[in-house]
Amino acid sequence: MLWIQRLRLRFRTLFFRKHAIQELNDEVQFHLEELIAENVAAGMSQEEARHSAMRSFGNATILSEEARETWGWITLEQIGKDVRYGFRALRNNPLFTAVAVLTLAIGIGANAAMFSLLDQVVLRPLPVRDPERVVIVRETGNHYGNSYGPNTISWPMFEDLRDNNQVFSGMFCRFPATVTISEGDRAAQISAELVSGSYFPILGVGAALGRTIAPDDDAVPDSGPVVVLSYSFWRSYFDGDRSIVGRTINLNGYAMTVIGIAQPGFDGVELGRPAKVFVPIMMKTEMTPHSDGLKDRRRRLSWVTAYGRLKPDVSLKQAQLSLQPLMHSILEMEAQQPEFTRSTTPSDRESFLRNRVELLPGSENALRSDMRKPLWLLVALTGAVLLLACANLANLLLARATAREREFAVRLALGAGRLRIVRQLLTESLLLSAAGAFVGLALAFLTVRVLLRIYLPADAAAEFVVSPIPDGRVLAFVVGAMLLTSFIFGLSPALRGSRTEITLSLKDKSGAASEGGILLRRMLVGIQVALSLLLLVGAGLFVRTLRNLDSLGPGFPTDHLLTFRVDPSLNGYSDEQTKSFYQRLNVNLQGMPGVSSVGFSTMPLLKGYAWQNAIVGKDFEGAPIEEQPVLNHVGPGYFATLGVPIVAGRDFTTQDLGPSNWRHDTYAVINESFARKYFPGRDPIGQRFGLVNDMEPVNPEDIEVIGLIPDKKYRDLRETPPAQAYFPYFEDAHFRFMNVYLRTQADPRQFENELRERMRQFDPHVPLVGLQTMNEQIGFSLRRERLVASLSAVFGGLATLLAAIGLYGVMAYTVARRTREFGLRVAFGALQRDVIWLVMRDVLILVAAGLALGVPLAFALSTLVRSQLFGLGPHDTLTLVFSTLTLALVACLAGLIPAIKASRADPLQSIRSE
């Protein structure tokens, strides 16, 4: 085969190139010698023969090159030379190379990291078939009832929408729950997704093994004890054991048959809360004991998140419009129901009937809506860093190209083609960009991992499927921007230089050909200063926001406080068993060495949750949700454990416990806000009130206030303490989970392991969840603010550094060009400080111009982040002044170095050097 032979020859000239070139040289040499021999035979002297042969032979190098060209690798050969030369050029100037690569790495790394975070937390669609056609169906406005969250509706409403809409090819719903999985002595709490039978078919998610939940599994309440495992959970918890399909596992003490493993990469529809198991929603009662939304026909409990898949020819807008009449008729019907009318006023009814259907992208969830603004903000900041990095790179390349004008002139004079020089520059830019991209991506990879660990919920971060490789689009964009910058600014001076007279550059007139370059470079530095100011102001605002929040405190001492959560009802424990569990646990923990007191509460502190209910009294009525007090069930010792004093009356005692119900002499401890609001000017102790409740209202005389505590925070650090009322927890027959607080005598962290062991011995089947110190919990609740503050501080620092480098570069260059002038000035008697001032005046003009651009810009843009700030306005004077001063100081320091250098100029030397 001819082509095989040809291929073999091509490869020989590629891989045995040295050998081939040597042969070529030998061949040409032989020819030359034969020529000489012929000349000698014709009677010439050896010397003459040689010269004559050389003359007729011509340029042996060109001959050799032309012969090599027929080998077909000439372009590759030249590229190889360019690369080698490029490496040498970069190595010869390590400072330039290091700064350029670092600049590139910062630009690429910061953007790649932030964008992958944004992409994976906020932008990514659901991992299902045609994810853009899947929408969440929610009801806007006040629902007038109990709600599990803003995107939930009641089960009957879901059924109505599902059965009567014209716009969806199908609807499904889900409810996130936490269940206990147990076998033998191994027990764990895991996140489960309770799903309707249409969930898997409509999403188009299949099974990796076995089958998924089908409509038949989800037909009748309490039927369908089947479970589908998520792929990652199957791999981690069951080691990928294929025989698990068909076996039964225990969920909340119920035997459930594993029917399949979901397809890899599918962890449910809520990002940040990966579901480990999927259970038919008809098993709601079993999976969430004591809360039976499924059989609750009252429509006032909204708990399921409803999803629909849009029909192919229906747009989201059309669907939303055409669902409104259906929603309205459902609301009309609900507004007639006694459960609604009992606890609402006519004006409530008016506003209720104005509620509408809203369709959201199916990927929407709490984490997303929480992180969307901060992450976009950070991406905008990294965009500014990218601009700065580009400006800095442009500056560096301009300086370098100017410095190399002589080199290019020499190469042109020696016969190098212009194209070849341009190619050389492009190769160097490519080498720089490649190195920068490599370092930057490594940086991004590490940063993303660290950031996710720090700033996502601990259990989510551990499971968060984060691709270490940043999104291809952003990578292309960032690297492209960098390449473009390096091409434009690396080439333009070279082209300009190559147009100028070679002789001019070759003469010892440094910088003769580059008068235009310096103005561009000064402008770039001005822009850099302005951008850095922007980033510094941002950093200042966010760091001060975090400090404001950090210093707020919840209103009680948080040191030496340990907290965790248990839920024995998830083990199938009956009410009586659960009650006994808590009583024994209370005694057990109080006996733990190093623990000074123990407190239980049903609602967690400072976690954003609240139990709110309208109350009634002799002279006050129910109120809308915003004005309702927050309530909690607590055990004796709760206030003592938190370090909250009883300022009047008394704390609960064990005598207050014991089975009782709301209707008879329930005791309450209230806070000062509650007292001020409902019993103004009266001694609150002994006052009475009741609860508004559509099922079993508590009469205004039923609850008696026995104690008063000072105001403290309940939901989160940002709030002003709301009106609060506490009831002894045994009053409520339906308690399930309990938050336990332990006040320790020393560093609470040293008790963690002991506590785990103690709990295991106490009841191995009830897992202990979320064990952490109160300070850790508070720190975690500020993670969003901490993310923004720390990253914007890092970006601000980087920006300042880049601007300083840029300024230093320009000033150093200016000083070098004016050496002769400074030398003359010194020779004519100028003092050192005069020369320094001369340079510094220039620096100040540059910085002032940058700041003049930056301050109004910062002023305008900071209003955009108003909602992300706490305890200060977007035009915080202190931040602005401090940022301006910091930047001015750093810039002046950067300018001072060349200034001092200039002042040390030896007059004789500098005059001679020209």
Added chain:
Amino acid sequence: MGKPNDLVQGTLDLLILKTISLEPKHGWAIAKRIQQISGEVLQVQQGSLYPALHRLEQKAWIKAKWADTETGRKAKFYSLTAAGRAQLEKEAANWSRLSVAINLVMETI
């Protein structure tokens, strides 16, 4: 300055192939042989010869081997491959047709 004795590329290839069709020759000998046979009319420049030889070699029409010359020196000898022989026949035929055609035109008009 024109180069009257320069050969058009295709023609040089043909001459080279023909020259080595009987026995292997090195570059110097090929140039000499063409010069001799043509009665010193055709001067093969080194600058054309070696690129042409390497091009033909890359096309696998000729193959090269290092061997001793009569004077005992090492030189690179080129010889025809089977593909080269076929190519020679094709190009020779082409050439005959072309020269007959040109002659016809020259004689008739």
